[in-house]
Amino acid sequence: MNYYGIFMSVGWLILSYDLENRNKNNEICIAPMQIISPLGALFCIVGSKIFQKIFRNTWEGNASFGAMYGFYIYFCLISIFCDIPKFMNTIAFTLPIVYMAIRIGNYCNGEHFNNEYYSIIEGLLQGPIIYLILLYNKSNIDPIILFVVWVSIIRIYSEFLRNKFDIKNIVISVIFMILIFFYKHLISFEIIPFLLFVLDLTSKNYLNNQNIVKNYGFNFSIARHYTRANKVVHLFLFLIFLPFILKSRLILLGALSNLFDRVVHGYIVDYIKIPYLNYCFNIADIMIFGGLFLMHLFNT
Structure with missing residues (x-):
């Protein structure tokens, strides 16, 4: 059983419920959240699996960076119907729940690290800890930028705990950290x-x-x-x-x-x-x- 998909779906349901409550006056999206939200989970799962197949030649397991790539394409697609900066900065406070759910799924699947408990530790760092950082953030930096930077830093640190160190994961994390500062310019269907x-x-x-x-x-x-x-x-x-x-x-x-x-x-x-x-x-x-x-x- 793929616990990764199950727990991520639960986390996404929570995110969707929060988005729907915040979008009652259509300030974030003009399209119904019942349609917009499930597409995000779909693009994450498909992106994860395609990344696995392309770079690891297997449909088994999951790839965080593939999920993020799929998520990025999802943002480009919904930019027609949504205020993307407002959308991204809104979900930044709920994404830690999704990440925590994903790491619990990794733990249940026995994947990601040679010691399973590292998945839980990474989930705690990417979940509650980042949420507290966002909650008490007093700077003018957008919440989504803070979220991606901290997730990437934790991901780089966690890469050294894996039984198979992969330099590509470090490079991709650094690229994500750089690109997120320009997300308002990058989110476009045309790209x-x-x-x-x-x-x-x-x-x-x-x-x-x-x-x-x-x-x-x-x-x-x-x-x-x-x-x-x-x-x-x-x-x-x-x-x-x-x-x-x-x-x-x-x-x-x-x-x-x-x-x-x-x-x-x-x-x-x-x-x-x-x-x-x-x-x-x-x-x-x-x-x-x-x-x-x-x-x-x-x-x-």
């Missing part, structure tokens, strides 16, 4: 395609060979053994559909990422595998089909 494009290229170039699949076919591993004139055919198709592709930034960047693979390597680098199904794909594929779906949805 999502570029973030996905960079994440896709990073994954393709830094994953180990045993974690990737060389796809000589088309998207989602269709006709994967098709190799003849591969580069020419895909370059020709890209040029033919270019006027259509240019209508969507998501489709354009996704197509460019895969075209780069085709021209340079002669194959697409796929790294997301669906268990029990014979399909492999990458974030660029998701961008292309996501862009097609949005174009169909809005009839553009």
Whole structure:
């Protein structure tokens, strides 16, 4: 049983209830909180699992940074309906509860540290302690900035307690601490395609060979053994559909990422595998089909 998901869901229910009470006059979001709030939990879980699969080649376990990346995309999406600075600074006081719940889930799953009790200690530091810091904060620093900085500092310290030290977790924590100071400028739906494009290229170039699949076919591993004139055919198709592709930034960047693979390597680098199904794909594929779906949805 995945206690991580269960306890995080409980924490998110508390956060959603608090948000709904604070949004009675639609000062935070014009959209119903019954719709906005559950999406946050969904993006956290999906982001966590995709991060696990891409960088650790497993669907098991959970990844805090993947959850935070998913959470960031969630903020970009809801920025259309919500006052994001007000939204983020409101949930900053409830997020410690969510983090405490997540660490209890880690403890129950027996994951995260070689000594299970470290998960509880980290939860106490990221939960009640940070809440007290926010509660008695007398500075002009936004609560969400304080929250992310303290969570990242605790995460860096906790990394040294893990049985497998990973320098990437330190680097990502530092990046989050820097970026949170510019969150008002970064939260924008328009930046999502570029973030996905960079994440896709990073994954393709830094994953180990045993974690990737060389796809000589088309998207989602269709006709994967098709190799003849591969580069020419895909370059020709890209040029033919270019006027259509240019209508969507998501489709354009996704197509460019895969075209780069085709021209340079002669194959697409796929790294997301669906268990029990014979399909492999990458974030660029998701961008292309996501862009097609949005174009169909809005009839553009």
